[in-house]
Amino acid sequence: MAxxxxxxxxxxxxxxxxxxSVLKENRINIQNMSLIHxxxxxxxxxxxxxxxxxxxxxxCEAGMSASLRKIVALEMQxxxxxxxxxxxxxxxxGVNFTNAYGRVVEPGQKAFFFIDADQxxxxxxxxxxxxxxxxxxxxxYGV
Amino acid sequence: MIYWEKELEVLSRKELEKIQVERxxxxxxxxxxxxxxxxLFRKLHITPEKIDRVxxxxxxxxxxxxxxxxxYPYGFLTLPKRDIIRLHxxxxxxxxxxxxxxxxxxxxxxxxxxARSLFCAGVRDTDVFQNIVGYGLFTGGLGFQYGIERLGALxxxxxxxxxxxxxxxxxxxxxxxxxxxxxxxGRLYEVxxxxxxxxxxxxxxxxxxxxxxxxxxxxRRRIEEMFGVKAFNSFGLSEMNGPGVAFExxxxxxxxxxxxxxxxxxxxxxxxxxxxxxxxxxxxxxTLDREGMPLVRYRTxxxxxxxxxxxxxxxxxxxxxxxxxxxxxxxxxxxxxxxxMQIEGVLLKIPEVGADYLITLDTLNGSDEMxxxxxxxxxxxxxxxxxxxxxxxxITNQIRDEVxxxxxxxxxxxxxxxxxxxxxxxxxxLRAALKAGNYSA
Ligand SMILES: [Zn+2]
Numbered sequence: 001m002a003x004x005x006x007x008x009x010x011x012x013x014x015x016x017x018x019x020x021s022v023l024k025e026n027r028i029n030i031q032n033m034s035l036i037h038x039x040x041x042x043x044x045x046x047x048x049x050x051x052x053x054x055x056x057x058x059x060c061e062a063g064m065s066a067s068l069r070k071i072v073a074l075e076m077q078x079x080x081x082x083x084x085x086x087x088x089x090x091x092x093x094g095v096n097f098t099n100a101y102g103r104v105v106e107p108g109q110k111a112f113f114f115i116d117a118d119q120x121x122x123x124x125x126x127x128x129x130x131x132x133x134x135x136x137x138x139x140x141y142g143v
Numbered sequence: 144m145i146y147w148e149k150e151l152e153v154l155s156r157k158e159l160e161k162i163q164v165e166r167x168x169x170x171x172x173x174x175x176x177x178x179x180x181x182x183l184f185r186k187l188h189i190t191p192e193k194i195d196r197v198x199x200x201x202x203x204x205x206x207x208x209x210x211x212x213x214x215y216p217y218g219f220l221t222l223p224k225r226d227i228i229r230l231h232x233x234x235x236x237x238x239x240x241x242x243x244x245x246x247x248x249x250x251x252x253x254x255x256x257x258a259r260s261l262f263c264a265g266v267r268d269t270d271v272f273q274n275i276v277g278y279g280l281f282t283g284g285l286g287f288q289y290g291i292e293r294l295g296a297l298x299x300x301x302x303x304x305x306x307x308x309x310x311x312x313x314x315x316x317x318x319x320x321x322x323x324x325x326x327x328x329g330r331l332y333e334v335x336x337x338x339x340x341x342x343x344x345x346x347x348x349x350x351x352x353x354x355x356x357x358x359x360x361x362x363r364r365r366i367e368e369m370f371g372v373k374a375f376n377s378f379g380l381s382e383m384n385g386p387g388v389a390f391e392x393x394x395x396x397x398x399x400x401x402x403x404x405x406x407x408x409x410x411x412x413x414x415x416x417x418x419x420x421x422x423x424x425x426x427x428x429x430t431l432d433r434e435g436m437p438l439v440r441y442r443t444x445x446x447x448x449x450x451x452x453x454x455x456x457x458x459x460x461x462x463x464x465x466x467x468x469x470x471x472x473x474x475x476x477x478x479x480x481x482x483x484m485q486i487e488g489v490l491l492k493i494p495e496v497g498a499d500y501l502i503t504l505d506t507l508n509g510s511d512e513m514x515x516x517x518x519x520x521x522x523x524x525x526x527x528x529x530x531x532x533x534x535x536x537x538i539t540n541q542i543r544d545e546v547x548x549x550x551x552x553x554x555x556x557x558x559x560x561x562x563x564x565x566x567x568x569x570x571x572x573l574r575a576a577l578k579a580g581n582y583s584a
Contacts, residue, residue, distance in 0.1 A: 010559070015556075036528055041553045064556065067525045069526045099528070118525070118527070
């Protein structure tokens, strides 16, 4: 199972830099990030990093609220309509997600689509049932 | 027998009010002998003989802490110094201290109220009572001392501090009752543990009395769990003698305030009009049995409310709720009176957030808003947006139910609200009306 690091952030100047400076100090590489802002003055930063457990521990040590969340990555073609095809299949698997993001691996060829799977039971089985195979963890972390 | 003075504790309200009227008349006549009230009553044409209903107390002037300070030290004294046998005084960190004088009758009356209070909580003459608070000018030491002696229990005037010695006293003499401030009992328990002792196993403790420090119901319950016995709330203030003003009975549902000795009013701190039973307001008290230095309609600045209904113990003296703050802390938002302690009380019951909070009153888009910032606990956070949204709604609704106006709740990162030691400012007022206002008021 792969993990992302989710961090609770107030919408204030300098909060994002606090996170990136901790990661820099600990030589942790960021593969991907997405930031969710709410109207209530806070947001959640989702990070895909080279070593999520260590990143999460270091951020907590620095006084931040960080948590590990399960993710599933699916490979798709980096062409027009690629995502649409993938989403149709995911829907047919009965998987409903609230947070997802993508990353191009080889331009024009290959991309990864990440789904926040923390609250979704048996997601791997459901996806495999419609012929989708989650990407291997090593490939996700980009080591 | 569960009453110390049955004839006074279970009086009908009508009989009690009759005593109050008689004593109020006497108190006013006595007060008129002091330089302060003498002049004030002459100016306002107050004639004690005309008082024949309790409601007439509302025609009398209020007395404030500032009045006491302005007429320090002897302005409220009604008797020659030869008749006075003791004084108690507050530290007075700013300006003059406040001082209260007692004659022989006052000390005796106070000792009796204190004995009645302790008896009400279940203390008996067979108890060994260790009084773990400071003696001296602070009223908690001598106030309890005289009450314990009047009741006839064995008193140990241990004073504050030195936990190891306290534990030794408790174990050597078989202490059954302790009086201490709540925060100290937490420390005392830690010392018990450090010594490899368990107060439930290694002492004969059967009852605790706590007071002289604001605390929540949750703190009380924690103390009771540590020591394995009930902890009873004591309320008093030095201007009204000290301890022995109001006390919990065995039912622990509010504190009976001794209305044969004090006239009790709860008023809106802004308008000074009486509020209905059950509503929060400032406690205003008049001494009814003090000769050396009577006080009329003293504004205690303590916020509480009268708990409506009868107490199963049978005492007819009404019950006040625990003190929820100071009237100075009150603010008005959208026409509602709000005390920070009310917000604190709500937050303490929500395990997902920390106890620290910051209230900001600000004008947003032309409308005054109350913004409540609370810290999300680190170990509860799991990155789920919906869960945080739900928590925000839950806190918003619970605060609205308590203070009757809807706040804007903002979750913030842990550690971002300055830690405070009880009295620190937790309210910032940035409203436009104040920005535009002048400072002369
Ligand atoms: Zn009662």
